[in-house]
Amino acid sequence: MGKPPVNYGVYLVTDSTPAILGTGDLCAIVAAAVRGGVTCVQYRDKHSGHDVVVDTARRLHAITRPLGVPLLINDRVDVALEVGCEGVHIGQDDMEYQQARNLLGPDKIIGVSAGSIQEALKACEAGADYLGIGAVFATPTKKDTKTILGPSGLRSILSALASSGHAAVPTVCIGGVNGSNARAVLVDSSTPTKTLDGVAVVSAIVAAPDPAAAARHLLAEVLAAKVPGVIRAVAHLSPLSHNITNMVVQNFAANIALAVGASPIMANEAAEAEDLAKLGGALVINMGSLSKGQINNYLAAVKAYNAVGRPVVFDPVGAGASALRRQTVKDLLSSGHFDVIKGNEGEIQTVYGATITQKGVDSTSSLTLPQKAALVSTLARRENNVVVLTGVTDVLSDGTRTLRIDNGHEYLGMVTGTGCTLGTVISAMVAACPGDKLLAAAAGAAMFGVAAEMAAGRAEVRGPGTFVPAFIDELYAIRKATAEGDMRWMVMAK
Ligand code: 3NM
Ligand code: MG
Structure with missing residues (x-):
């Protein structure tokens, strides 16, 4: 079977807290976002109980799967196993990569968060399928971010990955990224040998008045940033x-x-x-x-x-x-x-x-x-x-x-x-x-x-x-x- 091909261009991370989601319906927002051009979805819910998370994950998978958009679960490997979705995303304080791989088997996607060169290299050596690198900018969505990297910090990590033989591992950046800065972040963080594959956003889509339009705009910005590389x-x-x-x-x-x-x-x-x-x-x-x-x-x-x-x-x-x-x-x-x-x-x-x-x-x-x-x-x-x-x-x-x-x-x-x-x-x-x-x-x-x-x-x-x-x-x-x-x-x- 093998892992499905993933496009990390516009990566939506969800948030179910009232501060971000408000009174919105998460499934309706994800459906609109995927329609707008989101290429990968991570269901991130730090507070709800097991049954609610499994039920929501199933409903999200029913939305993403027919379109070939992978659904990854933040942190909760048991939920990913129960739902049968495409994989998980694990942070530095979550389960170790190898334990998650043992539980999920070889065909699931496992992404890992990295906030430094050391964390990025360690995750690649362990076998991570992709890295979520952050925080790019300070963000009210996640108050415990350790380092603010900025585009120059991203560039240092990308260079280190390339020179250590990990140029092929896909990367997205996260933290305060939105439709207004996505193109600049992608361009300013790029190195001659490695560039980001895409941007991960929470509030830029989940809290947007029109999530489909927000996703469309992000897609256009991400593609525009990548066009010079094709030329x-x-x-x-x-x-x-x-x-x-x-x-x-x-x-x-x-x-x-x-x-x-x-x-x-x-x-x-x-x-x-x-x-x-x-x-x-x-x-x-x-x-x-x-x-x-x-x-x-x-x-x-x-x-x-x-x-x-x-x-x-x-x-x-x-x-x-x-x-x-x-x-x-x-x-x-x-x-x-x-x-x-x-x-x-x-x-x-x-x-x-x-x-x-x-x-x-x-x-x-x-x-x-x-x-x-x-x-x-x-x-x-x-x-x-x-x-x-x-x-x-x-x-x-x-x-x-x-x-x-x-x-x-x-x-x-x-x-x-x-x-x-x-x-x-x-x-x-x-x-x-x-x-x-x-x-x-x-x-x-x-x-x-x-x-x-x-x-x-x-x-x-x-x-x-x-x-x-x-x-x-x-x-x-x-x-x-x-x-x-x-x-x-x-x-x-x-
Ligand atoms: N992880 P927004 S920052 C989930 O730095 C998450 O690893 C981060 O939210 C990291 O797009 C973050 O609304 C929240 O700024 C990003
Ligand atoms: Mg985590």
Whole structure:
């Protein structure tokens, strides 16, 4: 069985005391928070009796489990065993790690609190699955915190972990973290060899007037803080972006891939796919120039990339425009796995299964933002992947986390093939960051949109023609600045 994969990005720790919870209903708050994008939940209740804690834990597990969000119990290993949830979190004054492991067995997650380098190293050596490092800031939620670390104290602990061979142990920070400081804490605590995986919060969600909105905001901030790392990874790895794309964008897409630091190859031939799939990159299937021969190339290439576990991006251009395109979408989805599906509203609706007739390949919009969010999250859950619905506002989801990106400029809509080149950019990001494909897709969409804004704002840009070279330059400038550690450009919207 093994431990489930955990995303520690937005980690909610609950509190049932009147000072934090007030008259709120804990289960309703957790349900809203998980809807908003919380990726991991710790049920922390220092006061209630055994029966109440078991009953509450069961109700919380019924909320988190269907969404694949792990539920961990603070301190009380017996409760975790009785409820059968994913694990526990133990503090420095709780049970020893090894005793908890003996009771829980090898498949449960055990996190450990650490407030110093010594505690962090000891927990990693014992075998902790992740560390909760705190307190970052003084907090009224926990009055007995021993040390206030600040971002620089976090940095010292992360450096010590990396230099002692524990760079792979996930870490979250806790204590006074909220939507206003989360991004800065993640950025300011990062070291060249180890960064935090996420933030743990109590009051920022439990005591928020709208816990779902608070969770959404935290998710956007955490992802924004991580985006530069993805862009830097592309610059360092220069991954192959293998495009089977349409005849309109071949040259443009290859230049955009080069600008972000990827290594493009525009290779349609099915017989090459197996060799190219072994080069550690990602594949883009863009069905803009559809033909019977191309369909065979698509199928062979997807099969080759699936076989070696390398990412595939699907751009279902004009999916609803013809019966052949609608059928091709069905054939592709049933014959292979796509890690990311990117399209405009009509294309994504067609992939979902709606029968709509598209006029050409241009984008039109009729859905509201909540309808788009529901569409992408439902489709992402069905396909077990990431769905990116592009438009003035891009809406992205991996089925549990859904977010919007508002960066971009109207010139993008006046130049042919910009949407296709976004698929190419996303392929580079997913190739470099396969562990969090939603983050990778967000990095691609944000970099793309910010570069467009910066290009459009240049003095020499007077329209879509002068925009194109400026856009390539700005993608390149972002990549260079980010690779050198400059994160000031990161203005991803919430
Ligand atoms: N542990 P808030 S601080 C549960 O330092 C907990 O280990 C801490 O609450 C530690 O997000 C803390 O409301 C409380 O500040 C964090
Ligand atoms: Mg404890």
